[in-house]
Structure formats: C-alpha cells, structure tokens
Amino acid sequence: MGGAMVERKVRWGILATGGIAAAFAADLVDLPDAEIAAVASRRRDSAEAFAERFGAARAYGDWESLAADPDIDVVYVATPHSAHRAAAGQCLEAGRNVLCEKPFTLNLRETEELVALAREHDRFLMEAMWMYCNPLIRRLKALVDDGAIGEVRTVQADFGLAGPFPPAHRLRDPALGGGALLDLGVYPVSFAQLLMGEPDAVAGSALLSPEGVDLQTGAVLSWESGAMAALHCSIVGGTGGTASVTGSRGRIDVPSGFFHPERFVLHREGRDPEEFAADPADGSRSTLRHEATEVMRALRAGEKESPLVPLEGSLAVMRTLDAVRERIGVRYPGDAVAMTV
Numbered sequence: 075m076g077g078a079m080v081e082r083k084v085r086w087g088i089l090a091t092g093g094i095a096a097a098f099a100a101d102l103v104d105l106p107d108a109e110i111a112a113v114a115s116r117r118r119d120s121a122e123a124f125a126e127r128f129g130a131a132r133a134y135g136d137w138e139s140l141a142a143d144p145d146i147d148v149v150y151v152a153t154p155h156s157a158h159r160a161a162a163g164q165c166l167e168a169g170r171n172v173l174c175e176k177p178f179t180l181n182l183r184e185t186e187e188l189v190a191l192a193r194e195h196d197r198f199l200m201e202a203m204w205m206y207c208n209p210l211i212r213r214l215k216a217l218v219d220d221g222a223i224g225e226v227r228t229v230q231a232d233f234g235l236a237g238p239f240p241p242a243h244r245l246r247d248p249a250l251g252g253g254a255l256l257d258l259g260v261y262p263v264s265f266a267q268l269l270m271g272e273p274d275a276v277a278g279s280a281l282l283s284p285e286g287v288d289l290q291t292g293a294v295l296s297w298e299s300g301a302m303a304a305l306h307c308s309i310v311g312g313t314g315g316t317a318s319v320t321g322s323r324g325r326i327d328v329p330s331g332f333f334h335p336e337r338f339v340l341h342r343e344g345r346d347p348e349e350f351a352a353d354p355a356d357g358s359r360s361t362l363r364h365e366a367t368e369v370m371r372a373l374r375a376g377e378k379e380s381p382l383v384p385l386e387g388s389l390a391v392m393r394t395l396d397a398v399r400e401r402i403g404v405r406y407p408g409d410a411v412a413m414t415v
Contacts, residue, residue, distance in 0.1 A: 084370045085111040087146040091124040095152035099128040101363040114140035141168035156251040159184040166191040171198035177260045180251045182392040201388040205333040207364035210352045223321030231262035231317040234308030253287030259307035261333045266303035272390040280402035
C-alpha cells in the first residue's frame with residue numbers, strides 16, 4: 075500500500091461530521107496530496123451535506139459502509155471519544171488504517187484493545203494528538219532534549235473553558251466521557267509526558283458535578299528524578315492556556331494556547347531571552363494539517379505507527395488519565411474492568 079500511495083493522492087475517509095471533522099476536512103482540502111474520498115455519519119443527510127461541502131465522492135449513513143470501502147487508504151475518526159473504541163475498532167477490523175481523535179478512548183483498556191487490533195490486522199494507527207506534530211512544539215521538545223534548559227525540574231500547564239455548560243451538554247454527561255480531564259486535561263498531561271515520559275506517581279483533586287464528572291481537576295505528576303508537573307483543567311473557568319518548562323539552567327514559557335503556539339520564549343542564565351516564532355508558511359496556529367501530513371508520510375513509508383505520536387506514548391497518557399480519574403473518583407459506564415490502577 076505504501077508504494078502505491080507514492081504515485082497518487084492519499085484517499086481519506088471521514089467518520090463523523092461535527093466541528094472537529096469539518097476543521098480537519100478543511101485542512102485536507104488544502105493539501106495537494108490528499109483526497110477526501112468518503113464521509114460517514116449515522117445520519118445520511120448529514121453525511122451528504124458534509125460530502126457536498128468538502129467534495130467527497132461518497133457519503134454513507136452508517137459507519138460499517140465506510141469501514142468496508144476498499145477505496146479508502148485511511149479513516150479519520152472524529153466521533154465523541156465515548157465512541158472511539160467502537161468506531162476505530164470497526165475500521166481496523168475491516169482492514170482500514172486509522173487516525174483517531176484524542177483522547178484516544180475512554181480508558182486504558184479500550185486503548186489497549188485498539189492497539190491490539192491494529193497489530194493483529196497489520197494496520198496503521200495513530201492518536202490525533204496534533205500538538206505533537208506542531209513544528210513549534212517539536213522545536214521546543216528538541217531544545218529540551220538537547221539540554222538547552224538543563225535537567226527538567228517542573229512543568230506547568232493549564233487548559234480551561236469558562237462555560238457554564240448545562241447538565242444536558244456532552245461535557246456533563248458521564249455516558250459520553252464528560253468532564254474536563256478527558257476533553258481538556260489530555261493536553262497538559264500529553265505536554266508533560268512529551269517532555270518527561272510517563273510519571274512514577276500521580277496525585278489529583280477535583281470539583282465534581284452532580285452527574286459525577288469533573289468540573290475542574292488539578293493533577294500533580296512526579297518522577298523518580300524529583301521532577302514534577304502541576305497541571306490543571308476546567309470547564310467552569312477560562313484559563314490562560316499557558317505552559318512553562320523549568321530546568322536546572324533555564325526556562326521555556328509558552329503563552330496562551332500552548333498546544334498550538336504562535337511563539338515561545340527561552341530564558342537561559344546569562345543570556346537575553348530568545349523568542350521562537352511559528353513559520354508563517356506553516357499555516358494558521360490552529361491548523362490540523364501537520365498531523366494529516368505526518369499520517370500520509372508514515373503510510374507512504376509503510377510505517378504502522380508514527381514516531382511523533384507513538385502508540386506506547388498514547389498508552390502511557392491513558393494510564394495517567396486513568397490514574398487521575400481513580401484519584402478523583404470519576405467513573406464512566408464500563409470502567410469497572412479498566413479502573414485497576
């Protein structure tokens with residue numbers, strides 16, 4: 075498959091038609107080596123409207139037909155995360171490659187099942203953690219890895235929305251994996267683990283809603299090295315969305331929107347602050363095209379996972395999210411088997 079795709083456009087299927095699917099499709103349209111071949115929704119009229127909007131040749135009113143379409147190279151799963159296991163699993167079992175929105179699934183068990191399916195069927199699978207594919211975030215990680223700030227001591231990151239969200243909203247619904255942690259907290263956790271790997275200890279505290287989901291959560295991750303990460307997420311208060319990485323010889327500050335930054339500032343002892351800015355040629359700061367480009371590169375190379383968003387990294391993040399939920403007492407339907415951390 076990889077060799078064949080070198081000679082033609084990569085054919086995408088889009089599963090779901092919500093806001094994130096539309097944003098992703100809009101970026102795909104601008105990529106010369108990508109083609110939106112088909113779209114699926116549980117409502118055929120929604121799929122047809124989406125297909126007309128973005129020039130897809132085929133529209134399906136069910137997931138199964140998209141998964142079975144032999145003329146699709148990769149499926150982008152953009153359902154709510156409560157349906158990721160079912161949707162991505164159906165596609166993998168049908169022999170499709172998959173890019174699945176984050177958080178990967180509701181819990182570690184479901185993520186492990188998807189990874190096992192991808193390996194069983196020899197398919198490509200990647201979590202759509204677009205932050206990891208962002209060129210400026212990749213530059214920040216390279217500086218940290220190269221020792222620009224010395225040994226990492228602390229990471230701080232926050233992501234909060236002002237709300238308020240009514241009880242009927244998906245972010246308040248346990249059946250849909252509601253709460254701040256999975257929807258927003260996945261970014262601070264992923265940022266910390268991108269730089270320091272999986273933590274050795276996890277602590278957490280939260281304000282819970284009457285429905286039992288977290289309205290805001292604070293988590294502290296710690297490593298045997300002594301490094302720590304202080305992370306926060308909220309759906310009841312708009313935060314600055316900033317991040318900071320402090321090392322033994324300096325600090326990197328990322329302003330608002332740390333997971334898709336326009337710039338960051340490196341502070342080093344004895345030097346003036348150094349600003350690193352996004353390349354205007356990379357597109358807008360909210361672009362999703364970097365993850366699409368990485369998926370297509372990997373497919374053409376015949377790779378089954380991306381080195382930028384490795385499956386082991388996604389599993390590690392899900393272990394941390396499960397651990398935080400265990401600490402704060404948030405349970406979702408079907409968690410009884412999974413929540414063993």
